[in-house]
Amino acid sequence: MAEELSFPTGIGTSDADQIRLLGQDLAADLMGKVGFGELAFWLVAGRRPTPSETRVFETVLVALADHGFTPTAIAARVTYVSAPEALQGALAAGLLGGGSRFLGVTEDAGRFLAEVLAGVAEVPSDDAGWDALATAAVTEAREARRFVPGLGHPVHKVQDPRTPVLIRIADEEGLRGPHLRLFEAIGRVHPAILGRTLPLNGAGVCGAALADLGLPVDLLRGFALLARAAGLLGHLAEERRTGLGMEIYRTVDRNARYTP
Amino acid sequence: MAEELSFPTGIGTSDADQIRLLGQDLAADLMGKVGFGELAFWLVAGRRPTPSETRVFETVLVALADHGFTPTAIAARVTYVSAPEALQGALAAGLLGGGSRFLGVTEDAGRFLAEVLAGVAEVPSDDAGWDALATAAVTEAREARRFVPGLGHPVHKVQDPRTPVLIRIADEEGLRGPHLRLFEAIGRVHPAILGRTLPLNGAGVCGAALADLGLPVDLLRGFALLARAAGLLGHLAEERRTGLGMEIYRTVDRNARYTP
Amino acid sequence: MAEELSFPTGIGTSDADQIRLLGQDLAADLMGKVGFGELAFWLVAGRRPTPSETRVFETVLVALADHGFTPTAIAARVTYVSAPEALQGALAAGLLGGGSRFLGVTEDAGRFLAEVLAGVAEVPSDDAGWDALATAAVTEAREARRFVPGLGHPVHKVQDPRTPVLIRIADEEGLRGPHLRLFEAIGRVHPAILGRTLPLNGAGVCGAALADLGLPVDLLRGFALLARAAGLLGHLAEERRTGLGMEIYRTVDRNARYTP
Amino acid sequence: MAEELSFPTGIGTSDADQIRLLGQDLAADLMGKVGFGELAFWLVAGRRPTPSETRVFETVLVALADHGFTPTAIAARVTYVSAPEALQGALAAGLLGGGSRFLGVTEDAGRFLAEVLAGVAEVPSDDAGWDALATAAVTEAREARRFVPGLGHPVHKVQDPRTPVLIRIADEEGLRGPHLRLFEAIGRVHPAILGRTLPLNGAGVCGAALADLGLPVDLLRGFALLARAAGLLGHLAEERRTGLGMEIYRTVDRNARYTP
Known part of the structure; x- marks a missing residue:
């Protein structure tokens, strides 16, 4: 059966002379x-970020790149010990x-905040309004x-320590939007509801900041993975020198x- | 058996108050x-790159981020179709x-060039010298x-199209080093030896440029993977909208x- | 800090003389x-299956080993094209x-049936009883x-075509238990509730049969993966001969x- | 462009009524x-194994299923800790x-033996002949x-402990072929050449036995992976109960x- 195939992207x-990427000529317009962070944003969002957006976005990637000997770092290192000829396998592991x-917390936080915001006709205009919205959301979750x-x-x-720094940078760049505002309000109101005081964690604030950049919440985990890919390469470079995974x-x- | 454990990194x-990364305070000194590209270089090389090095490095990452419907993009997309709830699996696939x-060509090219250079007491000082070295290397390979x-x-x-642009940028930044010089010489001399004229491809010139940045040749594949991780996120974001993998x-x- | 470590398994x-597996001497008692199917069951369930259980279990694995050019087979083949030196990567992809x-349907079906059964004080004793239970479950889902x-x-x-064969074999071996009975009843009652007649699919009947074998429903996907690992090796062996992934x-x- | 596509397998x-696998009707002829082991052999070799071949083949799979807390088991367990909702990711890791x-030793051993055998016009007919061939091969490697x-x-x-058992079983089934004979001879002659006595390890004897079954040496690693998939499911089932990966x-x- 002859058929017309078309895989649009x-x-x-x-082609022989040109590489196109995102409507641009890769060699002439992008290289x-x-x-690199700017390109990663563009690839997922389908639009080029502003310099302010790029700064907040790269700050998130830097914040998520590594968190010490997490399960991800351990899995990558022992896999490299076992199959050093296939770096891609260690990174994938x-x-x-x-x-x-x-x-996953980055994405979960972004989605939670986005769902709360999707349920309101108008976003609050002051802290009291944010606190009321946060109180309702935390109470319902509880x-x-x-x-x-x-x-x-x-x-x-x-x-x-990542949380106040990211909020400050987003503020400096005019990108402290509704997801961050709501997240901050959760930080203020939750002790009275949950009966204990918990920190707003770095993964969560990153999710809020990414959502404020307009990135799709279903893909926020992807940015955490991209950031961690860099961190894992660092672990693997060290593993190559010191052999900790074998230990x-x-x-x-x-x-x-x-x-x- | 009680034992003293120590996993140095x-x-x-x-700890409770601070996240350290590469000898820095993550929140105070890095975010x-x-x-992000600068951090990725630092993580692998163990030293912070200069602005010039960062520019060449990010240019390489941009050049390698995507190359259309490669096997990597196809594998990621069909895996996402099959298991959309686990984005990490689609990216890993x-x-x-x-x-x-x-x-792998990026790493292979960097290693080939590094091995040729490791065999000479002194690097050539002019094009004629580079051509002689390239002629010997290509002849031996043949x-x-x-x-x-x-x-x-x-x-x-x-x-x-990526090749001349990357060479130009490296030159602008004062980073057109011996690996790139040798690679360019291979481009000049190989037709006479191999009997046909082949282009210097983008993956190869990226490998040469990364080697000139002093990055370890055994890990050059890692940078190609990091770049491709961004490209794959782009494919997955599009897949989420258009469902091409299902097609x-x-x-x-x-x-x-x-x-x- | 010296510490006592203990990783029980x-x-x-x-040790130098013996390999223990599941309380047995691997070389003396198992080889x-x-x-192999018997061992896989034993590894997950923590008990050796009877010959009847082994027959039903291996029938499930055979049923799930392949289903043609699924996304899993495509991902494995194109990954092999791209990285043929790392078979483990193609299989993992x-x-x-x-x-x-x-x-995932195998596990989802097993879990659905197990949850319905967990909600009843006593399992039905005749088809009418199963139909009533199935009617309630399908109605609730709808x-x-x-x-x-x-x-x-x-x-x-x-x-x-897999469904009646697996039910018959389970019946022959005295292992047509409550999960299969409930699944069959769903096949009888759903048209009246959903307004259309759908087949009981092979993945679902396999989930029901595995649950009737007492295997943990949270791990049923694992058996589908084990079965598919064999099928994927078949695809990769063929890929090595014919290069379809490249096509x-x-x-x-x-x-x-x-x-x- | 309309085109005729054909992906032969x-x-x-x-199709709507039948599932074909390896030239058989899956439901009628295979289930x-x-x-399951028999099917895995058939999928890769393209022919149904004899009962003797199946016994040796399954013995190999049993021998390779687990070897305690290897890097593979550790990677799977910590990945499960981190992403328990995606069992496929833990298994793949x-x-x-x-x-x-x-x-990889299984495949490496099979390939080494196959290459030595490919270099002789006729296989030896007695132990002295095997020892001479093994002596030449070990000397050359050294x-x-x-x-x-x-x-x-x-x-x-x-x-x-796996080595003598597998050789005995292959012998019982009339499948102690040239790869095993050569491997045994290597066990006899290597001390005089290498100056120390090393055991013939289990992975190696498995590679020899698989090669004697006529399985393609380029895919021997695949059987080790299939066997290990079962072992890893055992680790993950235990992980689910005991949480060792977290420890x-x-x-x-x-x-x-x-x-x-």
């Missing part, structure tokens, strides 16, 4: 003229830990026995206790 | 002050195609029936011919 | 004495499509606008239409 | 009639460690400073030492 194509428990994403951190029990493996193996 | 750690045939990585491209048969799957499935 | 450990839309997992198939619109890639690439 | 296809250092794959094991320093992560994290 606005990302990129190439040397657009930063690390990224596969980017799920609900660790990197009653549904759901966590509020972005609240609490196993290590930073009082304050996550991790040996430590686990020699302390195995057989309990059938 | 210079990448990152955190808003370092770009795409990156797993970053092996010898496609993204006699060993090995390909010269970075030569030739299935689509860009005459010139890869690819259906096209293949309905044209299956059973030939036991 | 009942899967396997080894040549236990089949294929398995990453084992999510909610394709392979009212909640949820799909009933295991109903319907894009290709097998009238009957999935798929070229077909997509040459029919790309740039629509910025 | 001998693995499987399906309940072929074991584990399999990605199936590279040159751990699971002179080229290459390892002989399958020799030596970090834990089983004197004897790998591994915490152990590494709390013993991090920052050394910028």
Whole structure:
């Protein structure tokens, strides 16, 4: 059966003379003229970010690039020990830990905030208004026995140092929008509702900031993964020099206790 | 058995008050002050790049971010169709195609050039010297029936548009070093040796430029993967809107011919 | 800080003389004495299956091993084209499509049936009782606008040929338990509730059969993945001979239409 | 452009009424009639194995299913901790460690033996002949400073318990072929050449046995991966109950030492 095939895309194509990317000529219009973070934003959002948006966006990527010996870093390192000839496998193994428990918080927080905002006719115009909206949202989550994403951190029990810095930078760039405002309000009102004071964590504030940049909430996890890809390359570069993954493996193996 | 454990790392750690990354305070010293590409370089190289190095490095990442419907993009898209709830899996599936045939050329070219340079006591000081070195290297590869990585491209048969642009930018930034010089010389001398004229491809020139930045050749593939991670997010964002991966799957499935 | 570490496991450990697996001596007690499917069951369930259980279990694995050019097969093949030196990457890329839309149905169906059964004090003793339970469950799902997992198939619109065979084999082995009974009843009662007649699909009946074997519903997807691993190896072995993945890639690439 | 597409495959296809697999009707001819290991062999080899071949093949899969807390098991477990909703990601992360250092030995040994055998006009007819061939092969490897794959094991320093059992079973089934004979001869002759006595390891003997079954040496790693998929499911089932991966992560994290 002869058929007409057509696979339309606005990302990129190439022919003998030109590589097109996002409606631009890659070599003539993009190389040397657009930063890598700027391009990543453009690829997902379908529009070029402003310099202010790029600054906030790259700040988020920097904030999420690494968080020490997380499961993602451990998985990448032991996989590299086992298959050093396939760097792509070690990187992929690390990224596969980017799920609900660790990197997923960024997306969960962005989605939670976006859903609350989708339910109001008009966004509040002052802190009292934000606090009222946050109080309703946290109360509802509590009653549904759901966590509020972005609240609490196993290590930073009082304050996550990333949170105020990202809010300040977004403010400097005129991008402290409704998702961040709502997130901040949650930080103010939740103690009275939940009976304890939790920090607004870094992953959550990053989700709020990304949502304020107009990026699709269903893909926020993708930016956490992109940021972590850079962090994992750092771990793998160090692994190549120091062989820590082998130490991790040996430590686990020699302390195995057989309990059938 | 009680044992003293120690897992040393210079990448990152955190405690209740601070997140350290690369010897810096993440929140105070890095967020808003370092770009994402700059951080990625720093993570792998262990040193902060200069602005010139950052420009060349980001140009490479931009050049490698996408190349249309490659196997990596197809794998990511059909995996997203099948498991849209796990974006990390679709991204990982795409990156797993970053092996010898496609993204690997960047690393292969960087390594080839580095090995040739490692064999000379002193780098040439003029084009004639570079041409002599390139002639020896290409001749040796031909006699060993090995390909010269970075030569030739299935689509860009005459010139890869990325190549002259990256060389120009490296030159503008004072970073047109020995790997690029040797690669350019290979472009000049190979027709006489191989009996046909091939373009210097974009992946190869990127490998040469990254090697000139002092990045470890064993990890050059990692930068191609990082760049491609951004491109794949673009494909997945588009997939979410247009469902092309489903069309690819259906096209293949309905044209299956059973030939036991 | 010196610390006592202990990583208890009942899967396997080894010392200089012996490899233990599941409380057995691997070389003396298992090799040549236990089949591979039998071992897979044992590993997950923590108990050795009976011969009848093994027959039903292996029938499920055979049923799920392949379903033609699914996204999983396409992803594995194009990844192999791109990185043939890393077979593990091609296999992993294929398995990453084992999510909610394709392979996940097995687990979803098992879980749905298990949840319905968990809500009744006593399982029905005759078809009329099963039909009543099924009617309640399908009605509730319809009212909640949820799909009933295991109903319907894009290709097998009238009957999935795997379904009656698996039910017959389970019956022969005395393992046609409550999950299968409920699933069959759903097949009988759903037309009157949903207004159209859908087949009980193969993935669903496999989920029901696995649940009747007492396997944990949260891990049923794992068996679909194990089965598919074998199917993917078949695709990769064929890919190695025929290069179909390259054809798929070229077909997509040459029919790309740039629509910025 | 209208085009005729054809994607030929001998693995499987399906239409409304039938699922074909390997030239058979899946439901009528395979389900309940072929074991899972048997099917995996058939999928890769393109022919149904004999009962003797199936027994040796499944013995190999059983032998390779698990080897305790290897990097593959650790990667799978910590990934599951991080993304428990995506079991396919945890399994894939584990399999990605199936590279040159751990699971790859099976394939490396099979290939090494096959290459030695490919260089002889006629296989030896007695132990003296095998020893001569093995002596030449080990001597050549030593002179080229290459390892002989399958020799030596970090834990089983004197004897790998899997090795004699697999040789015995292959012998019982009349499948102790040239690859196993050569491997055994390497076990006899290498001490005189290498100056120390190493055990023939389990991964190596499995590679020899698979090669004697006529399976393609380029895909032997695939069987190690299939076997390990079952072992990893066992680890993940245990992880679900005991949360060991979280303990591994915490152990590494709390013993991090920052050394910028």
